[in-house]
Amino acid sequence: MPAAHPDTLVPVARPTAAPATRRRRTAAVLPGFGTSAAITSLVVTALVIVPLAVLVVRAASLGPHGFVAAAWTPRARAAYGVSLGASVLAASTSAALGLLVAWVLVRVDFPGRRLLDALVDVPLALPTAVAGLVYSTLYVEKGWLGQWLVPLGVKGAYSYLGIVLVLVFVSLPFAVRVVQPVIESLDRDAEEAARILGASRMQTFLRVVLPGILPAVVTGFALSLARALGEYGSVVFISGNMPFKTEIAPVLIVSRLEEFAYAEATTIAVVLLGLSLTLLVVVNALQQRLARNAQ
Amino acid sequence: MSIHVREVSKSFGSFKVLDRVSLDVPNGGLVALLGPSGSGKTTLLRIIAGLEFPDAGHIEEDGQDVTQRHARDREVGFVFQHYALFRHMNVFENVAFGLRVRKVPREEVRTRVDELLRLVRLEGLGGRKPGQLSGGQRQRVALARALAIRPKMLLLDEPFGALDAKVRVELRQWLRRLHDEIGMTSVFVTHDQEEAFELADEVVVMNHGRIEQQGTPDAVFDQPATPFVMDFLGTVNVFHGRVENGRAYWHGIPIDYPDYPHAQARDARVYLRPHELELSPVTGDGSPVAGHGQQAPSLLASVLRVTRTGALTRVSCRPQGWQTELHVDIPTESAQRLQSKLEPGARVAITPRRARVFLPDPEYAI
Amino acid sequence: MTSPRAPVTHASPVVNAALVAAAAAIVGLVIVVPLASVFAEAFTGGASAWWVALTHDADTRHAIWLSLTVAPVAVVINTVFGIAAAWLVARFRFPGRSLLISLFDVPFSVSPVVAGLALVLIFGRQGLLGPTLAWLDWKIIFAWPGLVLATTFVTLPLVVRELIPVMEAIGPDEELAAVSLGASGWQVFTRVTLPTIRWALLHGIVLANARAMGEFGAVYVVSGHIAGVTDTMPLRVEKLFQEYRTPASMAVASVLAGLALVTLVAKFAIERRLESEARDLATARAQDAGHP
Numbered sequence: 001m002p003a004a005h006p007d008t009l010v011p012v013a014r015p016t017a018a019p020a021t022r023r024r025r026t027a028a029v030l031p032g033f034g035t036s037a038a039i040t041s042l043v044v045t046a047l048v049i050v051p052l053a054v055l056v057v058r059a060a061s062l063g064p065h066g067f068v069a070a071a072w073t074p075r076a077r078a079a080y081g082v083s084l085g086a087s088v089l090a091a092s093t094s095a096a097l098g099l100l101v102a103w104v105l106v107r108v109d110f111p112g113r114r115l116l117d118a119l120v121d122v123p124l125a126l127p128t129a130v131a132g133l134v135y136s137t138l139y140v141e142k143g144w145l146g147q148w149l150v151p152l153g154v155k156g157a158y159s160y161l162g163i164v165l166v167l168v169f170v171s172l173p174f175a176v177r178v179v180q181p182v183i184e185s186l187d188r189d190a191e192e193a194a195r196i197l198g199a200s201r202m203q204t205f206l207r208v209v210l211p212g213i214l215p216a217v218v219t220g221f222a223l224s225l226a227r228a229l230g231e232y233g234s235v236v237f238i239s240g241n242m243p244f245k246t247e248i249a250p251v252l253i254v255s256r257l258e259e260f261a262y263a264e265a266t267t268i269a270v271v272l273l274g275l276s277l278t279l280l281v282v283v284n285a286l287q288q289r290l291a292r293n294a295q
Numbered sequence: 296m297s298i299h300v301r302e303v304s305k306s307f308g309s310f311k312v313l314d315r316v317s318l319d320v321p322n323g324g325l326v327a328l329l330g331p332s333g334s335g336k337t338t339l340l341r342i343i344a345g346l347e348f349p350d351a352g353h354i355e356e357d358g359q360d361v362t363q364r365h366a367r368d369r370e371v372g373f374v375f376q377h378y379a380l381f382r383h384m385n386v387f388e389n390v391a392f393g394l395r396v397r398k399v400p401r402e403e404v405r406t407r408v409d410e411l412l413r414l415v416r417l418e419g420l421g422g423r424k425p426g427q428l429s430g431g432q433r434q435r436v437a438l439a440r441a442l443a444i445r446p447k448m449l450l451l452d453e454p455f456g457a458l459d460a461k462v463r464v465e466l467r468q469w470l471r472r473l474h475d476e477i478g479m480t481s482v483f484v485t486h487d488q489e490e491a492f493e494l495a496d497e498v499v500v501m502n503h504g505r506i507e508q509q510g511t512p513d514a515v516f517d518q519p520a521t522p523f524v525m526d527f528l529g530t531v532n533v534f535h536g537r538v539e540n541g542r543a544y545w546h547g548i549p550i551d552y553p554d555y556p557h558a559q560a561r562d563a564r565v566y567l568r569p570h571e572l573e574l575s576p577v578t579g580d581g582s583p584v585a586g587h588g589q590q591a592p593s594l595l596a597s598v599l600r601v602t603r604t605g606a607l608t609r610v611s612c613r614p615q616g617w618q619t620e621l622h623v624d625i626p627t628e629s630a631q632r633l634q635s636k637l638e639p640g641a642r643v644a645i646t647p648r649r650a651r652v653f654l655p656d657p658e659y660a661i
Numbered sequence: 662m663t664s665p666r667a668p669v670t671h672a673s674p675v676v677n678a679a680l681v682a683a684a685a686a687i688v689g690l691v692i693v694v695p696l697a698s699v700f701a702e703a704f705t706g707g708a709s710a711w712w713v714a715l716t717h718d719a720d721t722r723h724a725i726w727l728s729l730t731v732a733p734v735a736v737v738i739n740t741v742f743g744i745a746a747a748w749l750v751a752r753f754r755f756p757g758r759s760l761l762i763s764l765f766d767v768p769f770s771v772s773p774v775v776a777g778l779a780l781v782l783i784f785g786r787q788g789l790l791g792p793t794l795a796w797l798d799w800k801i802i803f804a805w806p807g808l809v810l811a812t813t814f815v816t817l818p819l820v821v822r823e824l825i826p827v828m829e830a831i832g833p834d835e836e837l838a839a840v841s842l843g844a845s846g847w848q849v850f851t852r853v854t855l856p857t858i859r860w861a862l863l864h865g866i867v868l869a870n871a872r873a874m875g876e877f878g879a880v881y882v883v884s885g886h887i888a889g890v891t892d893t894m895p896l897r898v899e900k901l902f903q904e905y906r907t908p909a910s911m912a913v914a915s916v917l918a919g920l921a922l923v924t925l926v927a928k929f930a931i932e933r934r935l936e937s938e939a940r941d942l943a944t945a946r947a948q949d950a951g952h953p
Contacts, residue, residue, distance in 0.1 A: 029346050029366050030752050030836055031846025039745035040761070043738075047814050048767050051779035054789055058782055097687045104684035108677045116685065118929055122692045124868075125921035125928070127875025129895035130914040133902055134695040137702060137911075144698055169691055201676070230772030233877030233895065237902065250774040254882060257778060262787060269775040280770040284763060346837055366841045373841045379834035382941070383856040392852070393842035426941050444842055 052273065059270040062263060071267035078244040079252040080271065086160065086248065087228035090167030091175075095221040097168070098175025099213070105176075106183040120176050123169050132237030135166045139238075158240035163248065166234040171224035178223060182216035182290070215293060219286040226279040229272070296357050296447040296480050297322045298343060303352030305338055305504075312338045314504040315352070320448075320482055320497075322357075325474050327491035328484045330501035331527070336484045337376075337452055339501070343482065344450050345369040356447065372441030372479075374451040378433050380425040386412070386436050387421035393444035411439040414473070431462040438470075442477075451483035455490060467494055488528050492516070500524045522653045525566045532572075532621055536565035536652065543652040546614070548592045550650045566651040569624035573646045574610060576636035593644035596621060601637050603627055612643060621645065696918060703915035706908060714912035720889040721913060724897035731805065731880075731893060732873035735812035739869050743820025744862070748854070751828035752836070762825075768817045776814045777882025780807060803885035808893065811879035816869040823865035827858055827935075830942065860934045867931065871924040875917060 059067060070076075104110075105117050123131065139146045139156025149156055156162050186209065194204040232250040239246040241255075249272050256265035300318040304311070313335045320326050328336040341347040343354060345366035353362045361369065381389050388395075390411055394404045412418050415435035425433055434454065441449060454470070455463040471494050474481055485491050491498045492512040500507045500515060500523070508520040519525040526533070536545045539560040543552040545567075555561065577595065596614040603609075608630035610623045623645060630637060637643070704711055715721060750762055768776065783789045784801040794801060801807045839853045855862075877895045884891035888900060894913055901910035 029348075029840060030833060031840070031849060032748055033753055036745040036749040037755075039742060040749050043742045043746075043817070044761065044764050047810070047817060048764055051776065051783060051814075052767070052771070054782050055775070055779040097691075100680065101684045101687055104680050108681055110677075110681045112685075116688055118925060119688050119692050121925055121928065122696060122921065125871045125875075125924045126696070127877065127895045127898075127914075127917045127921070129875070129877045129898045130699060130917050130921075131695065133898055133910060133914050134699050134702075137907065138695060138698055144694065169695070172691055201673075226770045230770070230775070230878075232772065232774045232881070237899065250772050250878065253774050253778060257781070257882065262782070265778055266782065269772075269778050272772055273775050276770045276772060276775075277767070280763070280766060283770070284766070344841060346841065366837070367843055367845070369841070370843075371841060373838065375834050375838060377834065379838040381835055381839070381853055381856075392839065392844070396839075396842065396844040396848050396852075426944070440838075440842070 055266060055273065056270055058262075059266045062267065066263070067267055067270075070264045071271050073264070075243050075247075076249075076252060076264070076268055076271075079247050079249045079268070082160070082163070082245070082247060083229060083249040083272075086163040086167060087225050090164045090171060090228045091221050091224035093164070093168050094171040094175040094224040095217050098172055098220055098224075099179055099217055101172075102176045102179040102183055106180060120173055122173075123171075124173050128170060128231065128233030129237070131169050132166055132234030135162065135169065135234065136238040139165070157238055158246070160239075160246055162238040162240075163235050163246060166238050167228040167231060170231055170234060171227045174223040174227055175217075175220035178220040178290075179213060179216045182213050186212055215286065215290055219283065219290055222279060222283045222286055226276060226283060229279070230276060298448065298480065298482070299353075299355040299358075300339070300343065301353040301355065303339070303342060303349040303354070305335075305342065305347065305349050312504050313342070313349070316501075316504070316506055318499060318506060318509065320480060322480055323478045324497060325471075325481045325495050326483075326497045326499060327495035328482060328499050328501060329486070329488060329491040329527075330507075331486060333503075334501040335504040336499075336501045340450050340452055340482060340484050344371045344373045346373070370444065370447045372444065372446035372449040374434075374437045374441050374449070374454055376452040376454075376456060378425075378437040378457075380433055380436055380440070382425055384424075385421065386417060386423050386425070386428070389425065389436055390421075390439045390443050392440060397444070407443060408439075411443055414442070415439045429462075430458050431466055434458065434466065446479070448480040448482070451481070453485060454483055455487075456485070463490075470494065500527060502527070519651060522564060522566065525651055525653070530569055530622060530624075532567040532569065534565045534567070536563050537561070538563040538652060538654065543650070545647065545650065546594055548594065548647060550647060550652065552652045555652075555654065561654060564653045566653065567621075567647055568649070569609065569622040570607065571647065571649040572621075572623040573648055574612075574623045574625055574643050575646075576633060577642050577644045593646040594621075596643055596645055598637050598639055598641045598643060600639060601630065603630070610637060610643075612645070614645070699911060699915050699918045702908070702911040710908070711912050711915070714909040715916065718909065720892065721897055721901075721909070723889045724892045724894050724913070725916070727805075727808070727892065728874055728894040731808045731812055732870055734809050735816055735873045736866055736870050738809075738813050739816050739820045740862070740866055742817070743824055743865055746821045747824035747828050747858075751825050752833055765818050765821050768814050773811075773815050773876065773878030773880075774882055777811050777879040780810055780814070780879075780883050784810075802883050803887065803891055805891075807883040808880055808891065811883045812873045812876050815876050815879050816872045819869040819872060820862065820865035823861045823868070824858055827861040828854075830939070831857055860931055860938060864928065864931045864935060867924055867927050871921060874920055 059071075062070060101116075101120065105113060105120075136157045137143050139149065139162060140158075141147065141150045143157070146156065154161070156165055190208055191204055194208045195201075199207065230250065232248075232254070235248055236251055236254075239248065239251070241247050241251050243252075249268055253265045253268050253272070256262075256268065298318075298320040300316060302315045302317055303313055304315050305313040316335070316339060318339070328339060330336045338347060342349050345361070345364060345368075349362065353360050355361065381392065384392070387408055390408045391404050394407060399407075408421070409418075412421055415438055417432060417435055417439070420428070420432065425436065428436065434457075438451075438454075455466055458466065467490060483494070495512065497509060498512050498515045499509045502523045508515055508524045510518075515524060516528055519528065522533075525531055534545060536543050537560050538544075538552055538555040540558055541551065541553050541556045543550045543555075543563055543565060545565045550565070552563075555563075575593075594614045596612040596617075599611045599613055599620060601608060601610050604624075606627055607624045608627045610625060610630070611620050612623065613620055706714075715725070746761075746765065750758055781788060781802055784794060784807060785791055786795065786802070788802070799806075801810070835853050835857065836849050839849045844852065875895055876893075877899070880893055881896060881899075884893070884896060886892060886896060886900070888897075892900060894917055898910050898913045898917070901907075901913065
């Protein structure tokens with residue numbers, strides 16, 4: 001017991017309330033946990049986990065040397081190179097074009113804006129085989145566009161350029177749709193403030209607007225890249241599929257499979273799968289950052 | 296139906312939301328669970344409704360253990376904070392829902408729903424969608440929907456929290472009348488002291504997952520059991536003081552405190568409500584101004600500012616030698632009478648009419 | 662698709678006109694010209710030639726029929742899965758939940774060819790279950806079930822991805838209210854959950870159907886590409902093209918492109934409903950918060 005203190009006239013800290021927590025478990029009350037868990041795990045296991053696991057196990061059963069021997073042949077290396085190179089080129093193009101299109105759709109009012117907005121979704125709905133078919137007929141010597149371009153030396157069909165073109169087609173919607181809502185949510189006041197402070201239009205765009213939408217552009221690039229890397233249906237029409245020149249990895253997998261070279265097909269598929277899953281993780285992280293920024 | 300909560304505990308992860316809570320709600324009672332957010336009051340209500348299951352403890356209804364009984368079979372009317380009306384159904388179908396899932400015959404559903412819509416004064420709005428209603432109307436739809444199944448008790452989670460001030464007061468009085476009419480055991484959650492006091496027969500003050508006090512509004516306000524209750528119910532001045540020999544001393548002013556008859560002095564906290572302090576003007580040397588008698592021991596202070604808050608006027612002053620302010624609430628009428636003597640810098644004497652003393656928690660005392 | 666609001670802009674009219682021209686050129690060259698050329702090429706010989714190309718070839722007829730039987734089955738599986746999975750992750754908290762959500766996305770990022778190969782490695786003659794299937798005399802690879810499996814895989818995320826955000830935005834209170842009013846699990850689902858998610862569900866179904874009808878890579882690998890047996894419409898497009906029958910190929914392609922356009926119109930209409938419901942939800946929330 002302390003000795004009697006003289007009256008201290010300092011207000012005492014008051015009891016404070018616990019922080020509000022809003023986590024609720026409704027597991028026991030809402031119905032259907034068992035049923036939905038059973039259906040979900042059955043489908044995910046049977047369709048996603050088991051097939052991909054089998055793929056990896058089959059590739060692993062070759063042993064490290066066998067794996068490298070099958071996955072790292074000169075032709076396979078060339079195919080990875082074509083896949084990656086064309087995909088990066090296409091995804092960059094999509095990201096840049098997508099930014100421009102998204103900007104115009106959000107910021108400029110013009111007749112036909114809604115139509116343009118709707119047309120951006122066409123590649124999501126149009127079968128890739130149709131895209132491949134059409135692109136290859138458009139850019140051949142007698143095609144709608146080829147008749148002007150081929151004499152200029154631009155070969156858009158059965159060429160590396162063709163692969164890039166068709167990959168831009170399939171990935172453009174992703175690049176536009178990721179950036180568009182971010183431009184919509186931009187704070188216009190900040191732009192006006194920059195203008196009032198004397199920044200030119202270009203300075204305002206580069207210093208105020210671009211930093212705000214850059215994460216979205218990068219996310220759009222990553223999504224486009226993921227889509228482009230796996231694409232098969234459209235590329236097979238237009239690329240000509242020349243080994244070492246215009247043969248992408250998925251095409252090589254199919255041709256190995258048709259030769260019953262399962263080991264090679266599997267190992268190349270595993271390399272591609274690793275690349276895709278890495279990209280998925282990157283895209284998820286990027287999108288989480290976008291969602292955080294949006295709050 | 297009477298409700299008995301026995302030693303109920305509940306945690307979400309490592310956060311203990313309810314800590315061995317026991318509570319009795321008498322048949323036909325209207326009880327308010329009052330507390331700050333995070334105090335566990337909503338969780339307690341949801342456990343009573345069967346929307347949440349306790350980690351430990353029991354819920355009894357009329358002496359019957361219903362802890363593990365599913366919400367579907369509890370026959371409880373629950374009004375959600377944001378009403379949770381079925382957005383795609385019109386008002387009629389919302390109210391009829393509980394009857395429809397029970398396969399009640401068509402005509403009976405119509406009669407019952409019409410009757411309820413009359414009761415909640417929404418006749419003729421049966422065809423509206425929830426989105427076309429005002430907040431107060433939606434609240435009454437939620438109430439009618441809960442009452443449709445003839446529940447044994449009515450539970451309401453912050454029933455007026457989402458309404459604007461005027462509608463809130465009207466609806467509160469209406470709900471009180473409705474309760475008196477149908478006499479159903481009811482429990483509601485609120486963080487608003489005024490709401491709890493106006494509506495409830497009994498108030499349960501909660502904090503940190505525990506019940507601090509349960510009693511009638513008067514009992515809780517006049518005899519707060521804990522410093523928290525004292526502090527939560529309205530503004531209060533809190534000070535360190537000292538107790539010995541059945542008296543507490545606040546700045547030398549003695550206050551009766553028979554709970555501590557010991558001779559050995561101990562630190563204590565002294566709680567003073569602003570409206571339980573008396574204030575009288577004094578002259579510069581501290582002697583009472585003519586006509587304002589001053590016998591009891593008092594504290595000299597100088598006026599800092601005067602704020603009118605309605606029927607009461609708050610006088611903020613600083614006693615001599617203090618670093619902090621002391622708030623005194625006096626009737627606005629008297630404040631107007633004293634006007635010239637309450638200008639900033641004016642000197643006043645302050646006398647506590649009542650004070651509450653709490654010994655600090657043992658861990659602080661030793 | 663996000664709906665464009667009335668835009669305000671501070672850029673000069675000249676800059677804006679140039680930007681609009683550039684955007685129109687991009688969308689025109691990348692999307693509109695190819696789309697238009699499908700129909701132009703398909704109808705160069707007139708409508709009757711188009712009709713003959715579609716209907717007088719038994720293999721093409723079979724391909725159309727096959728697509729019409731494979732896609733709906735895949736869509737139904739996806740709908741059941743999508744509802745169950747969205748209910749699971751939007752209404753319950755359990756260990757492994759976020760991992761499960763990322764697993765839903767895997768089919769989007771895996772190349773369809775890789776997915777097809779994985780199915781071959783399980784169900785093919787050389788595959789894990791090959792001997793068992795041979796003994797049972799069941800054919801999955803190079804047959805209808807394989808087509809359904811491959812199509813289901815590539816469309817797996819489409820329905821569940823649409824439902825999760827909508828269900829999370831709405832929250833569980835309406836369903837809890839239904840339970841406390843005495844509704845059974847099935848009643849909660851059919852009377853409360855399903856009506857509130859119907860537009861999002863339809864949106865997912867339309868997208869899944871479009872993707873299912875048009876899937877190429879995964880189906881190509883598991884089908885064996887047998888004309889008149891396992892060729893779906895997109896595979897038929899490719900085969901006709903390889904056989905230098907471009908007009909016939911374009912005819913089939915034009916049907917798929919027409920389907921894509923119908924899908925987009927349906928999608929557009931559904932999105933307008935979804936937006937108006939989201940607006941209603943936002944207004945209701947704002948009113949509840951005391952800001953009418």
